[in-house]
Amino acid sequence: xxxxxxxxxxxxxxxxxxxxxxxxxxxxxxxxxxxxxxxxxxxxxxxxxxxxxxxxxxxxxxxxxxxxxxxxxxxxxxxxxxxxxxxxxxxxxxxxxxxxxxxxxxxxxxxxxxxxxxxxxxxxxxxxxxxxxxxxxxxxxxxxxxxxxxxxxxxxxxxxxxxxxxxxxxxxxxxxxxxxxxxxxxxxxxxxxxxxxxxxxxxxxxxxxxxxxxxxxxxxxxxxxxxxxxxxxxxxxxxxxxxxxxxxxxxxxxxxxxxxxxxxxxxxxxxxxxxxxxxxxxxxxxxx
Numbered sequence: 046x047x048x049x050x051x052x053x054x055x056x057x058x059x060x061x062x063x064x065x066x067x068x069x070x071x072x073x074x075x076x077x078x079x080x081x082x083x084x085x086x087x088x089x090x091x092x093x094x095x096x097x098x099x100x101x102x103x104x105x106x107x108x109x110x111x112x113x114x115x116x117x118x119x120x121x122x123x124x125x126x127x128x129x130x131x132x133x134x135x136x137x138x139x140x141x142x143x144x145x146x147x148x149x150x151x152x153x154x155x156x157x158x159x160x161x162x163x164x165x166x167x168x169x170x171x172x173x174x175x176x177x178x179x180x181x182x183x184x185x186x187x188x189x190x191x192x193x194x195x196x197x198x199x200x201x202x203x204x205x206x207x208x209x210x211x212x213x214x215x216x217x218x219x220x221x222x223x224x225x226x227x228x229x230x231x232x233x234x235x236x237x238x239x240x241x242x243x244x245x246x247x248x249x250x251x252x253x254x255x256x257x258x259x260x261x262x263x264x265x266x267x268x269x270x271x272x273x274x275x276x277x278x279x280x281x282x283x284x285x286x287x288x289x290x291x292x293x294x295x296x297x298x299x300x301x302x303x304x305x306x307x308x309x310x311x312x313x314x315x316x317x318x319x320x321x322x323x324x325x326x327x328x329x330x331x332x333x
């Protein structure tokens with residue numbers, strides 16, 4: 046779905062539970078309240094696929110403000126510093142962007158959902174604690190600048206970018222680190238997620254649209270979009286659905302295994318000469 050601004054991911058799940066009439070609803074990767082865009086929701090049996098979606102690559106469009114730092118690295122936090130960015134040139138920005146592209150070591154934003162000794166980092170920060178998170182390796186495969194604008198009388202500059210990155214990349218941290226590298230501070234003022242794995246914003250519905258008509262992606266279609274596909278014979282489908290192993294396939298896995306009728310039977314993984322089920326779905330799959 047296309048998450049609205051101002052909603053937490055938990056808010057969206059609660060609304061979807063009411064719309065779908067079931068408690069069994071989950072999401073594949075949190076979006077900050079300020080952010081909009083693709084939030085993959087699983088309903089009923091489709092929640093079992095969510096763990097495989099969380100780790101997929103993502104695409105975002107974002108606006109970075111150079112010249113101000115905030116405690117949250119985005120526009121929702123109080124300003125903590127910064128310098129006039131009028132002297133920063135497009136060439137400076139391009140060089141800073143190049144340094145943040147590829148496989149990089151990134152320190153997540155301290156106001157994040159990462160747990161520190163059993164408590165969310167953002168909760169520790171809000172209670173006044175100084176939280177220092179460890180750097181982690183992430184991959185930014187694309188960080189492209191589309192527009193640069195002077196704002197607030199030229200004291201700051203807004204930079205519109207597209208980011209394609211691995212799971213676990215913090216776009217707020219990219220904004221912070223670009224501002225730090227340029228010596229003026231930086232934070233995120235807008236963020237929209239346009240892709241999660243194979244699922245794009247073009248196929249997403251808003252909450253208002255879903256309230257009018259609850260249209261969900263069929264589980265069979267979700268499986269075909271997310272995984273390599275293996276077509277099973279009737280005998281293989283019967284074996285898999287009853288927990289029996291079958292001969293290994295060409296793909297190591299996980300792969301989405303379909304019956305001759307086109308129904309998602311299971312997710313399979315090769316183990317030596319055999320393929321065994323990671324997940325088995327009952328016949329008559331419903332929507333995802």
